[in-house]
Amino acid sequence: MTMADEQTTAAALPVAPPSPRFGETFAHARYVVGDNPVTGVSFGLLLILVICALIGPSIVPYDPLASDTAAALQPPSAQHWFGTDQLGRDIFSRVVVATRLDLAISVFSVALVFALGGLAGVAAGFFGGWTDRIVGRIADTIMAFPLFVLAMGIVAALGNTVTNIVIATAIINFPLYARIARAEASVRRNAGYVLAARLTGNSDARIVLTTILPNIMPIMVVQMSLTMGYAILNAAGLSFIGLGVRPPTPEWGIMVAEGAAFIVSGEWWIALFPGLALMLAVFCFNLIGDGLRDIVDPQRRT
Amino acid sequence: MVKTLVDRLLTTIPALIGVVVISFLLTRVLPGDTASYFAGPAATPQAIAEVRKQLGLDKSLPEQFLRYVGDLAHGHLGQSLTTGQSVVSDLASRLPASAELTLFGLFLALVIAIPLGVAAAVRQGSWIDHACRIIATAGVSLPVFFTGLILVYVFYFVLQWAPAPLGRLDVFASAPPTVTGFYLIDSLIAGDLETFRAALAQILVPGITLAIFSLAPIARITRASMLSVLSSEFVRTARASGLGPRTVIVTYALRNALLPVVTTLGMVFSFLLGANVLVEKVFAWPGVGSYAVEALIASDFAPVQGFVLAMAILYVALNLIIDLAYGLIDPRVRSSS
Numbered sequence: 001m002t003m004a005d006e007q008t009t010a011a012a013l014p015v016a017p018p019s020p021r022f023g024e025t026f027a028h029a030r031y032v033v034g035d036n037p038v039t040g041v042s043f044g045l046l047l048i049l050v051i052c053a054l055i056g057p058s059i060v061p062y063d064p065l066a067s068d069t070a071a072a073l074q075p076p077s078a079q080h081w082f083g084t085d086q087l088g089r090d091i092f093s094r095v096v097v098a099t100r101l102d103l104a105i106s107v108f109s110v111a112l113v114f115a116l117g118g119l120a121g122v123a124a125g126f127f128g129g130w131t132d133r134i135v136g137r138i139a140d141t142i143m144a145f146p147l148f149v150l151a152m153g154i155v156a157a158l159g160n161t162v163t164n165i166v167i168a169t170a171i172i173n174f175p176l177y178a179r180i181a182r183a184e185a186s187v188r189r190n191a192g193y194v195l196a197a198r199l200t201g202n203s204d205a206r207i208v209l210t211t212i213l214p215n216i217m218p219i220m221v222v223q224m225s226l227t228m229g230y231a232i233l234n235a236a237g238l239s240f241i242g243l244g245v246r247p248p249t250p251e252w253g254i255m256v257a258e259g260a261a262f263i264v265s266g267e268w269w270i271a272l273f274p275g276l277a278l279m280l281a282v283f284c285f286n287l288i289g290d291g292l293r294d295i296v297d298p299q300r301r302t
Numbered sequence: 303m304v305k306t307l308v309d310r311l312l313t314t315i316p317a318l319i320g321v322v323v324i325s326f327l328l329t330r331v332l333p334g335d336t337a338s339y340f341a342g343p344a345a346t347p348q349a350i351a352e353v354r355k356q357l358g359l360d361k362s363l364p365e366q367f368l369r370y371v372g373d374l375a376h377g378h379l380g381q382s383l384t385t386g387q388s389v390v391s392d393l394a395s396r397l398p399a400s401a402e403l404t405l406f407g408l409f410l411a412l413v414i415a416i417p418l419g420v421a422a423a424v425r426q427g428s429w430i431d432h433a434c435r436i437i438a439t440a441g442v443s444l445p446v447f448f449t450g451l452i453l454v455y456v457f458y459f460v461l462q463w464a465p466a467p468l469g470r471l472d473v474f475a476s477a478p479p480t481v482t483g484f485y486l487i488d489s490l491i492a493g494d495l496e497t498f499r500a501a502l503a504q505i506l507v508p509g510i511t512l513a514i515f516s517l518a519p520i521a522r523i524t525r526a527s528m529l530s531v532l533s534s535e536f537v538r539t540a541r542a543s544g545l546g547p548r549t550v551i552v553t554y555a556l557r558n559a560l561l562p563v564v565t566t567l568g569m570v571f572s573f574l575l576g577a578n579v580l581v582e583k584v585f586a587w588p589g590v591g592s593y594a595v596e597a598l599i600a601s602d603f604a605p606v607q608g609f610v611l612a613m614a615i616l617y618v619a620l621n622l623i624i625d626l627a628y629g630l631i632d633p634r635v636r637s638s639s
Binding site: 137140141142144145146147148149150151152153154156157229233236237240241242243253256257259260263264265266268271272275278279282283286287 | 316317318320321323324325328329439440442443444445446447448451452454455458459466467571572573574575576577579580583584594595598599603606607609610613614617618
C-alpha cells in the first residue's frame with residue numbers, strides 16, 4: 001500500500017518543483033474554477049458557512065435556546081422558516097448557530113491531525129529507519145480498528161466532552177496524514193534542492209521545516225479539505241449516538257437525533273433541516289477538496 | 303498455498319497485539335476512574351475500592367495488562383451492568399442481527415454498484431457516467447443516520463410500504479428456529495415464507511440505508527478499474543478476434559477489473575462496521591451496535607470496551623479473509639509469493 005503510493009507519487013512528480021510562482025498558480029486556479037463551475041459554487045457555499053459560523057448568533061431571528069411550548073412542533077412557515085421543534089425552539093436559528101460548533105470541531109481536529117500526523121509522517125519519510133517503523137506501526141494499529149468504532153471507544157474512555165470528540169477524530173485520521181506525508185517526504189528526501197540545502201550546512205530540522213514541509217503543503221491542504229467533510233460526519237455521528245455535545249446546545253448531529261423520534265409521526269422538519277445543513281457542509285468540503293486537487297496536482301484530474 | 307496461508311496468518315499477529323494493547327489502554331491509562339465506571343453511578347466509596355481490588359486496578363500496569371490478556375484468552379470481557387449478563391454472551395447473542403444487516407447491506411451495495419461502475423466505464427462521458435459520479439459523491443456526503451431517517455419518513459410515514467422501524471420482526475411475528483441466527487436464512491430453512499416476508503420487510507430499509515452509504519467507494523473503484531482494463535491489450539485482442547461486446551466486457555474485462563474491488567472491500571467494511579452502529583440506532587435494530595450505544599448512555603463501560611475489541615478483531619479477520627480471497631482469485635498473487 002505505502003510502496004504503491006510512493007511509486008505513483010514518484011511517477012506523478014518526477015521533478016519536485018520548488019514553490020511555483022504565485023501568478024502562475026492563480027492563473028491555473030482561475031482556469032480550473034472556470035472550467036468546473038461546481039468548484040466555484042462550492043467556494044460560494046463555503047463562504048456562506050464561514051459567515052454563519054462567524055456572525056451566525058447575531059443574525060438569527062430567534063434565541064436558539066429559548067423554548068416556547070405554545071409554538072411547539074410547528075411546520076415551516078413565514079414566521080419560522082424551518083419550523084419549530086418539540087420545545088418550540090426555532091429550527092432555522094438553531095441550524096445557523098450550530099454551524100460555528102460543527103465547523104470548530106472539524107477545523108480543530110483537522111488542524112490537530114495535520115500537526116501530529118503531518119510531522120510524524122514527514123519525520124518517518126525523511127529519517128526512515130526506526131522513526132519510520134514506529135510511525136508505521138502506530139498507523140497500522142489505528143487502521144486495524146473500524147474507525148468510527150475506535151472513535152466511540154476513545155470518547156467513551158476519555159470522557160464525554162466536545163474536546164474529546166476533536167481528539168478522537170484527529171486520532172482516527174492520523175494514519176491517512178502520516179502515510180501521505182511520509183510518501184511525499186521520502187520522495188523528496190534526496191531531491192536536488194534538499195541536497196543543496198544540506199550542502200550549505202542546514203540542520204535536518206531546518207531542512208524539514210524550510211524545504212520539505214513547504215513543498216508537501218499543497219498536497220496536505222487538499223487532504224485537509226477532503227478530511228474536513230469526514231471530520232464533520234464523524235463528529236455528527238458521535239453526537240447522534242449521544243457522545244460529546246449535550247442536548248440544549250445546537251449542533252447538527254444532536255438535532256437530527258432529537259428529530260428522529262418525530263420522523264415516525266410525520267414531523268419531518270425537525271430532523272431534515274439540520275441533516276441538510278450537515279450534508280451541504282460535507283458536500284461542500286468534498287467538492288472543494290476535489291477542486292483543490294485539480295489545481296495542485298493536475299495529473300490526477302479525473 | 304499452505305505457506306501463503308501461514309505467512310498471511312502471521313502478519314495478523316502484530317495487528318492483533320496492537321488492538322489488544324489499545325483496548326487495554328482505553329480503559330486503564332487514560333483519565334477517568336475505571337473502578338467507578340464499573341461500580342456504577344450510585345456506588346459508595348467502599349464499593350468502588352472493592353471493585354478496584356476485584357478488577358486488579360491496585361496492581362502495576364504490566365501486571366494489569368497480563369491479567370487483561372489472561373481474561374481475554376479465557377473469553378472474559380467483564381459483566382454488563384445494564385443487562386446483568388456477561389459481555390461475551392450479550393455480544394454473541396446480538397452479533398447475528400448485526401451481521402445479517404451488514405451483509406445484507408453490502409450485498410445490495412455490490413449488486414447496485416458493480417453494474418453501475420461497469421456501465422459508467424463502458425459508456426464513459428454518458429449520462430450514466432455522470433449519474434455514477436453524482437451517486438458516488440452524494441453517497442460519501444450523506445450522513446448515514448440522516449439517510450436512514452429520510453427513508454423511514456418516505457417509506458414508512460408517507461408511502462406506508464415499510465413496517466415501523468422497530469427491530470428485526472414486528473411484534474406479531476415470532477422468530478424462526480435458530481440455525482444460522484440470520485432470520486432471512488432460518489425462515490427459509492424452516493420453510494416459513496410468512497416469517498421470511500416479515501423479516502425481509504424489516505431489513506429492507508436499513509439495508510438500503512447501509513447500501514447507499516457503502517456503494518460510493520465500490521462504484522468508484524469499479525469504474526476506475528474497468529476503464530484501465532478496457533484500454534488494455536488483451537481486451538483489444540478479444541475485440542479484434544470478433545468476440546461480442548458482452549463476452550468482452552463480462553468474461554474478459556470484468557473478471558480482471560474485480561480484483562481492485564475486492565481490495566477496496568477492506569475499507570468498505572471499516573465504514574460499514576461504523577455505519578452499522580448509527581443505522582442500528584435509527585432502526586432500533588437489536589444488534590451489537592445498539593447494545594454498545596445503550597451501554598455508552600448508561601456509562602456501562604465493559605460492554606463498550608468489549609464491543610470495540612470485538613469489532614476490531616472481526617475487522618482484522620475480515621481483512622485476512624479478503625486477502626486470502628484475493629490470492630484465490632488472482633493466480634499471480636499465488637505464484638509470486
